Amino acid sequence: MFETLRRSTLTLAAVAALMVPTAYAAEYKVGDLTIAHSWTRATPAGAKTAGGFAKITNNGTEADRLIGGSADKAGKVEVHEMAVVDNIMKMRELENGLEIKPGETVELKPGSYHLMFMGLEGSYKEGETVKGTVTFEKAGTVEVEFKVKAIGAKMEQHGSDMRNMTHKVELQ
């Protein structure tokens, strides 16, 4: 009896341990919007900027706009677009925000749309979590956590993302 109990406890503990990584695949909801996979990158020493990335899905019937946010240690957060055109890196602020159409998922990622963390005081270290918010024109503001990956990390290269993807598949 005790043996069985002990075993099942162990099994439960093992299952719980397996579930821990999936806790990182947090999804945040505000109104009809879902924010998944929010992450940022470790910053080089002395760097004053960082990018915030996420997948934003609009499950509603009306378009909304990502207009800003906030992040620990950042003086200001803006919505930016980066593009390399003819070998020139160009950045611009999306003054009117980024439209998220109904039924669509927009991915903020390196080399594309991103939240621009400006005026950083201190740095982000790999493995940390940065607390912040994202703000939409209609849905309002929601608290999110940005997981800090390596300097120069690209989403698809990281094992943890594979895990998150698996997790997603399991959910469906």
Added chain:
Amino acid sequence: MTAIIRYVTWAVIAALVIFMAWYYVWTGGFAGQTRLSIGGPFTLTTDEGKRLSNEDLKGKPFAIYFGFTYCPDVCPTTLVELTETIETLGPDADKLRYLFVSVDPERDTPEQLKLYLSSFDEHFTGLTGTAEEIAEAAKAYRVYYERVEQDDDYTMNHSALIYLMDGNGKFMDVIPYGAEPDERLQKIRKLIGSG
């Protein structure tokens, strides 16, 4: 019949002339001239506070990249990718110099560059200078950069190419942003071979 041949001949000649003119413009002159047009004299200040000119670089090939430390994406990405290449090269990495030139001298002091580059491979040398010195170096390398105002702040748009130069300061190749690790490694190996 002969009229048709004549027309066709003229059409072919016209097409050739147009193609050659386009090719000339596209390559910025013929091949030999293109090679000479990237690179040239500059004198800048290193992250150690020392002066460094193109003359000091003679005898060792180098990779040169223009960026800035307030750059959120392409610069750290490029430096991380080059760091990976340097690690793969092992001892061969010492046969090259790796230069990171700031296009934002207002914020990138030698101290700021040194601090920033401490997060990457130790082979990198940061370079900065006066606005005029930076402009001169950028002109020599055909590097485009511009200041973009953002409310009470600013950022920089800039060329995102790594230029590979041989031991005589002659242009060899470029590594574009987003190049695959193999492409970077092969081009840098070839550059080491040239030195």
